[in-house]
Amino acid sequence: MRNNPFHFDCEISWCPGCGNFGIIEALKETLDELGLKPHNTAAISGIGQAAKLPHYIKSNGFNGLHGRALPVAMGVKIANKDLVVFVNSGDGDSYGEGGNHLIHNIRRNIDVTHFVHNNQIYGLTKGQGSPTTELNQVTTMQFDGVKSAPFNPIAFAISQDCSFVARTFSGDKEHMKAMMKAAIQNKGYSLLDILQPCVTFNKVNTFKWYKDRIYYLDDSYDPYNKEEAFKKALEWGDAIPIGIIYRSNKPSFIDRFNHLKDAEPLVKRKWSPMNAKAIMEEFY
Amino acid sequence: MRNNPFHFDCEISWCPGCGNFGIIEALKETLDELGLKPHNTAAISGIGQAAKLPHYIKSNGFNGLHGRALPVAMGVKIANKDLVVFVNSGDGDSYGEGGNHLIHNIRRNIDVTHFVHNNQIYGLTKGQGSPTTELNQVTTMQFDGVKSAPFNPIAFAISQDCSFVARTFSGDKEHMKAMMKAAIQNKGYSLLDILQPCVTFNKVNTFKWYKDRIYYLDDSYDPYNKEEAFKKALEWGDAIPIGIIYRSNKPSFIDRFNHLKDAEPLVKRKWSPMNAKAIMEEFY
Amino acid sequence: MEYNILVGGAAGQGIETVSDIFEKTLNGMGYYVYSSKDYMSRVKGGHNFTQIRFGDSPIYSHWPFLDLIIALDEKTLNLHRNRLKDDGYILCDISIGDEDERIIKIPLMNIAKSLGNPRMANTVALGATLKLFGINYEPATDYLNERFAEKLREGNIKALKEGYEAVSEIYTMPKTSGEKNILINGNEACGLGALAAGCAYYSAYPMTPSTSLMRFMARYAEKTGIFVEQAEDEIAAINSAIGASYAGIRAMTGTSGGGFSLMVEALGLAGVTETPLVIANVQRPGPATGLSTRTEQSDLLFVISAAQGEFPRMVIALRNTEDAFYQTARAFNLADEYQIPVILLSDEYLSDCRVTTKPYDFDKIIIERYWAEKPSYEGMFKRYKLTSDGISPRIFPSQYENVYVLADSHEHDEYGHISEDIEIRNNMVRKRMKKMELLKEELIEPDYFGAEKPELLLIGWGSTYGPLYEAIKMLREDGIEAGALVFGDIWPLPQKKLLHYCDIAKKIINVEQNYTGQLASLITQQTGIKCHGSILKYDGRQMDSYFIYKAVKEGDYR
Amino acid sequence: MEYNILVGGAAGQGIETVSDIFEKTLNGMGYYVYSSKDYMSRVKGGHNFTQIRFGDSPIYSHWPFLDLIIALDEKTLNLHRNRLKDDGYILCDISIGDEDERIIKIPLMNIAKSLGNPRMANTVALGATLKLFGINYEPATDYLNERFAEKLREGNIKALKEGYEAVSEIYTMPKTSGEKNILINGNEACGLGALAAGCAYYSAYPMTPSTSLMRFMARYAEKTGIFVEQAEDEIAAINSAIGASYAGIRAMTGTSGGGFSLMVEALGLAGVTETPLVIANVQRPGPATGLSTRTEQSDLLFVISAAQGEFPRMVIALRNTEDAFYQTARAFNLADEYQIPVILLSDEYLSDCRVTTKPYDFDKIIIERYWAEKPSYEGMFKRYKLTSDGISPRIFPSQYENVYVLADSHEHDEYGHISEDIEIRNNMVRKRMKKMELLKEELIEPDYFGAEKPELLLIGWGSTYGPLYEAIKMLREDGIEAGALVFGDIWPLPQKKLLHYCDIAKKIINVEQNYTGQLASLITQQTGIKCHGSILKYDGRQMDSYFIYKAVKEGDYR
Numbered sequence A, B: 001m002r003n004n005p006f007h008f009d010c011e012i013s014w015c016p017g018c019g020n021f022g023i024i025e026a027l028k029e030t031l032d033e034l035g036l037k038p039h040n041t042a043a044i045s046g047i048g049q050a051a052k053l054p055h056y057i058k059s060n061g062f063n064g065l066h067g068r069a070l071p072v073a074m075g076v077k078i079a080n081k082d083l084v085v086f087v088n089s090g091d092g093d094s095y096g097e098g099g100n101h102l103i104h105n106i107r108r109n110i111d112v113t114h115f116v117h118n119n120q121i122y123g124l125t126k127g128q129g130s131p132t133t134e135l136n137q138v139t140t141m142q143f144d145g146v147k148s149a150p151f152n153p154i155a156f157a158i159s160q161d162c163s164f165v166a167r168t169f170s171g172d173k174e175h176m177k178a179m180m181k182a183a184i185q186n187k188g189y190s191l192l193d194i195l196q197p198c199v200t201f202n203k204v205n206t207f208k209w210y211k212d213r214i215y216y217l218d219d220s221y222d223p224y225n226k227e228e229a230f231k232k233a234l235e236w237g238d239a240i241p242i243g244i245i246y247r248s249n250k251p252s253f254i255d256r257f258n259h260l261k262d263a264e265p266l267v268k269r270k271w272s273p274m275n276a277k278a279i280m281e282e283f284y
Numbered sequence C, D: 001m002e003y004n005i006l007v008g009g010a011a012g013q014g015i016e017t018v019s020d021i022f023e024k025t026l027n028g029m030g031y032y033v034y035s036s037k038d039y040m041s042r043v044k045g046g047h048n049f050t051q052i053r054f055g056d057s058p059i060y061s062h063w064p065f066l067d068l069i070i071a072l073d074e075k076t077l078n079l080h081r082n083r084l085k086d087d088g089y090i091l092c093d094i095s096i097g098d099e100d101e102r103i104i105k106i107p108l109m110n111i112a113k114s115l116g117n118p119r120m121a122n123t124v125a126l127g128a129t130l131k132l133f134g135i136n137y138e139p140a141t142d143y144l145n146e147r148f149a150e151k152l153r154e155g156n157i158k159a160l161k162e163g164y165e166a167v168s169e170i171y172t173m174p175k176t177s178g179e180k181n182i183l184i185n186g187n188e189a190c191g192l193g194a195l196a197a198g199c200a201y202y203s204a205y206p207m208t209p210s211t212s213l214m215r216f217m218a219r220y221a222e223k224t225g226i227f228v229e230q231a232e233d234e235i236a237a238i239n240s241a242i243g244a245s246y247a248g249i250r251a252m253t254g255t256s257g258g259g260f261s262l263m264v265e266a267l268g269l270a271g272v273t274e275t276p277l278v279i280a281n282v283q284r285p286g287p288a289t290g291l292s293t294r295t296e297q298s299d300l301l302f303v304i305s306a307a308q309g310e311f312p313r314m315v316i317a318l319r320n321t322e323d324a325f326y327q328t329a330r331a332f333n334l335a336d337e338y339q340i341p342v343i344l345l346s347d348e349y350l351s352d353c354r355v356t357t358k359p360y361d362f363d364k365i366i367i368e369r370y371w372a373e374k375p376s377y378e379g380m381f382k383r384y385k386l387t388s389d390g391i392s393p394r395i396f397p398s399q400y401e402n403v404y405v406l407a408d409s410h411e412h413d414e415y416g417h418i419s420e421d422i423e424i425r426n427n428m429v430r431k432r433m434k435k436m437e438l439l440k441e442e443l444i445e446p447d448y449f450g451a452e453k454p455e456l457l458l459i460g461w462g463s464t465y466g467p468l469y470e471a472i473k474m475l476r477e478d479g480i481e482a483g484a485l486v487f488g489d490i491w492p493l494p495q496k497k498l499l500h501y502c503d504i505a506k507k508i509i510n511v512e513q514n515y516t517g518q519l520a521s522l523i524t525q526q527t528g529i530k531c532h533g534s535i536l537k538y539d540g541r542q543m544d545s546y547f548i549y550k551a552v553k554e555g556d557y558r
């Protein structure tokens, strides 16, 4: 790890035992193994425990507002398509406050990788129910249990034909790395939902709880089959599939623009006022 | 119509020939045929052409902000569960600006009926692409065509196990009425996506375009089968199914609260400061 | 007579247990307690502390000098030692601390470990602390029982007792009045005020430091029969509260600055639809995420002018746990009477300060809804009827048979129908803005304390109330003819006392927990009066009375 | 010499075609044109009109008295007739109008029908109008060809000619200078300024009256190679623009009040991350949805104090089509130099006003990015380095090999890492706020015109510039020693000229398109100066020069 260029020796404010530690380790190794360098990556986040990640890694980074990581990531990617842009944010951030951006960036298929640290709880604000908390689970805010059905991010993403939809578990580094690699390599928006135990506030969905329930999708599973993928997406509870659940091939957002597709990144272009002068001619 | 208590003689600012006229007529008849009275209904909306509807009907109404009809509707329903609460708003309002509320009210299953006047365009603001505009369609804003894949509201709602998901067409009043009735009668959140031609700005999805493509789901179709429903939801283009595409039985949001379920509507309760006095005891 | 103690350690070490139980014990005995919190935005680790000041008479502020430091870790010892009085003490584990004779070392960890759970070191410290003050540990055992699950109770009670035995009494406690007071913090008081006012709908999205207000409401939802919802975002929170209010029940939302920013558009919605609404903005330092768990008073000008267009609103700054209760309850009546949004400005300091408070007089709370009578006509109600005072009759949906009511976010006619007519527009703007004039008649003037004819006038608002109160007392004891004016109602700005005292004072200094001096700006804007100096603090930690006293004495203001 | 004409009818009747082509023809001939729009929030029906004022010298305002009304429907005739000069004319279809000899009736409908398309009645009217002024119709045929699809061209050209033949010349046109000027509206000018400044990213959400700015950017996106996106909502629009700016390209967003409200939180994000950003707020009347297609200046205090916490920002009010271009371009340099959000305040009036404007001098536009040199170290860049002037060196991701850069919404240390440290906090607040002082040095003083030593001083901002300019001219012709100060740069508030002229003037009157007199409040807040009276209009229709002139003459201000 010490030789990993993404590794940053710093104080980390996550609770001891938190599932986030596994995620950041897997991420750093993945980035390194992909041959990337910190100045060519951009770690974007919102607000929450997961969202502190850009502070704990060597990389360009933008730690923005709660729920607003995806729009920032989109802006970054458009400005400089040569950057590898990824988002690390919580389930509250990504599926709660930021739900609308999730919908519309799937529609765009912007080439950004979205790592959702899904601990099924609001960690940083101390244990309120999140969009993925189980129905009826008692939390520090829902004294009488959560009253809304949990959001199913996988089914949702499939329903909108998201180009890459996968799930992994923070307790299995190798699987995480494989999924992270595939997600980053997908040219388009990739959703990787990571089961991440919150040891402090989620006493239901513990390491053991996940460990006992996950099962691995094997080679016989075809992620390109949308209807099958949807069925898989509905599995939860006793058996939770992990792996690439759905993929589809389609052009990434930037590649849909003739003038951006094969051009230099915008940030590398020279901008001159004269660029606009010809337009004035139309107003005579 | 003159005898319909919901009918309101007023100037309507929709364009002649607009699909909204059919919808409002069907709605007024539906409400009347359900034996409702204007003081027992609440028409809620956001901003857009569709969202002007509360001004054209006799009913309680709240014409709020762009994209924010659902939260208002939820507040109204919670305050007074005896009211029949419905939302009429556009595809931009409901799936664009308001996307996050859509996700989370499906999760709640609040007993509100959501009529989306889906003209696949932004009407009031003069013809920009909406979340449901076809990919590559040229609009008054997308000179080079829309670059985001269209949002599929039906598949989306099914993916989150919405308790009532249906589609109808503003060119078929009887079908609309049947769907509206069923939607209102569903105890929970009901999404009714209404194909509504915008004669001024959407020259692609015209009355004829819809007419030529829709087909009716018949009795052999089982809306309680989620996987089948998902398949149906993916049909679009040459053949567009209309009817109740998905249903599921589950308690409505209010019925999940012990203290609200069988109680009087909140608005009818007497509130006294003494209600809170006992709580102070805990602070000695 | 009073003592100042500090309990410090890392998040997760259980400072909260020590301070909570110690404070409750004292309050239960009839002492006055004033405790304030300092904590980081993390769940485990870092450094947090609570300062508890207590004595035999009312206390208004925290205080910098310490009689006792309970150091659950070494950081605490190092960070706060410079504030220890010469005759003060530090209580800590044997593994830390140096030769300073003020350090009382006890084997906190070893005792806890020997009882089978090293995490109970804090309870050992609590026991020792009680003993140092010669306080009976019985009440504390009750509190421990309340606090812990069955299986943890016995261990903790043993830990308490062993801590108790480990030291001997050193402080003499004063006599207590024996008065029965409550011990409550700003957010709890605010929530209790809302419940007293008949608030039936509270929707919000968690955001420090407003989360505990929401949690308070949630905790008592079932008991009081109200509806409390964690919304998907702040936009939903406020819009749904507006819906509920339109439909006839009292509704409230609460947040902190970032969430308030997201609510701005809907604030205008409440304004134009003339829907009553109470919004608590519990301030923290910005900009943006800023310092999430700390305090600041930097949203004043923002909340006064937030949202496009112009409409009447009222802003009330909460100054202490009395205000937090009574003004919150009053806010609901004002919102209903004038059909406006009322914004309560609180802050992290007040929200977390737990203070011995005179029990609230619930008989003083009157719920006034101002509903209109059944109209003489059927059909569409004239919700926005033009009246001479600007207030239109208001009913809720289904209140009266065959009458229905429309609310609208556009400019509208008397029925709430969209209108672009010039005359209607002019009339509606004037109608709404007239309410601003009525509001001015309603205002509660700021509290003034100090010299009848002050030479030096300090001006503040909100939670600096207590620190200012004590600072003035100290300054006057030093023979300075000082006084302070502290605003609760702040928009529209009450001006009577302000003009009166500014006329008398030779020097006017605004005292605020922000960088730019927002109240001073507001005062100049409204009256033309300019302050001559400012005492400002913007590091996220609340100024105490001594800070103000010292700044005045040393002329340390710009 | 000048004429005033009005073209009115229902939405969908083609007013736009008539006015657009008539204006272009005039401008192309070398006349000065000033056209303003009045339209309802609907797509078909209702009543819309355009007023066109034109002549042989520059024009600064619309004008109430009409020489010619082109009434495409009866409503137009009835609504505007009272503004017709005694020697004016009304052009309309034979089916409407009474015996007034000023009415010129021609069979608009019949001609159009006989040509196979009744919707061409407007083109017939255009032909007639050209003839009334004795203007060659050839250029108009070119414009028709540009405007219409192949199959509609021939019919329209015929309609034009038949209209031309249907009446005879009555007006004498003055000589033209033959100057070649552009005809452009406020939003187009603003968009052109942004493109000239090298704006490479524009993301927004449609909202009247800012939509046409977005549309302008979208139209030229491919041509200029920039990225333009219709975001899912305003929150995404601004956050993604911030992301793009962080990543190194110039980015902008635009909206109107309601959308700006939704952007408030991210405004603070730009503030604390010190990310350059240009935001156009094209104002319309509020509160909330208000009057969507009309004009107001009621967001001034809002945008100045929007967002929790305190951070530097600059607000520039656009006054005319010159400003819209040059100030927009300047905004990008300011944003980059000071690493702040710059807000452009425009309004519906300016955005829709199409004015003959001197061609922009693109050589005056300089793009300055202020990037830092490659640092002497590798690794994490000190993005928030404490410097004496408050400006930290800035680089973009991947600008330099092995150097990376972090931006953060919390309070942070020099590297952008979250920090709760007191000293760091204090230093960072001071560092950011220092930029406010530098900004004050950058300010462009308001424009002043009028008497050197004015007795009467009018003060305004933004789009009332032109009306004030003409009003002062008229007042001075009446022998009144008047002058006007009109602010472009408005936050921080430039004070030199203000103090100078306020000192001289006996009476100061603020002239604003709002109810509360927001500029007057700001002036009092910043300087203590109070205005003696206000000329205010808040019905959504812009005051013209005559309105101001008359209000002053008749003492009609409060």
Ligand SMILES: Cc1ncc(C[n+]2csc(CCOP(=O)(O)OP(=O)(O)O)c2C)c(N)n1
Residues within 6 Å of the ligand: A047, A048, A049, A050, A051, A065, A066, A089, A090, A091, A092, A093, A094, A117, A119, A121, A122, A123, A124, A125, A130, C205, C206, C207, C208, C234, C258, C259, C262, C289
């Ligand atoms: C606009 C806004 N609202 C609320 C908050 C408070 N807040 C910070 S993090 C968070 C939720 C965190 O939950 P999640 O995204 O699941 O992250 P986790 O801490 O569990 O990793 C909330 C509500 C905020 N910072 N900004």
Ligand SMILES: Cc1ncc(C[n+]2csc(CCOP(=O)(O)OP(=O)(O)O)c2C)c(N)n1
Residues within 6 Å of the ligand: B047, B048, B049, B050, B051, B065, B066, B089, B090, B091, B092, B093, B094, B117, B119, B121, B122, B123, B124, B125, B130, D205, D206, D207, D208, D234, D258, D259, D262, D289
């Ligand atoms: C916050 C905000 N953003 C933007 C707008 C402008 N706006 C009004 S209606 C509308 C879109 C309307 O489209 P849709 O919801 O599909 O309704 P339609 O007019 O097609 O019925 C927009 C963008 C607004 N009123 N408020």
Ligand code: SF4
Residues within 6 Å of the ligand: A013, A014, A015, A017, A018, A019, A020, A049, A119, A123, A124, A197, A198, A199, A200, A201, C043, C044
């Ligand atoms: S609170 Fe939960 S998510 Fe946050 S750091 Fe601790 S264990 Fe991890």
Ligand code: SF4
Residues within 6 Å of the ligand: B013, B014, B015, B017, B018, B019, B020, B049, B119, B123, B124, B197, B198, B199, B200, B201, D043, D044
């Ligand atoms: S613009 Fe389209 S949606 Fe709007 S009223 Fe006209 S036809 Fe209907």
Ligand SMILES: [Mg+2]
Residues within 6 Å of the ligand: A048, A090, A091, A092, A117, A118, A119, A120, A121, A122, A123, A130
């Ligand atoms: Mg979480």
Ligand SMILES: [Mg+2]
Residues within 6 Å of the ligand: B048, B090, B091, B092, B117, B118, B119, B120, B121, B122, B123, B130
């Ligand atoms: Mg639409």
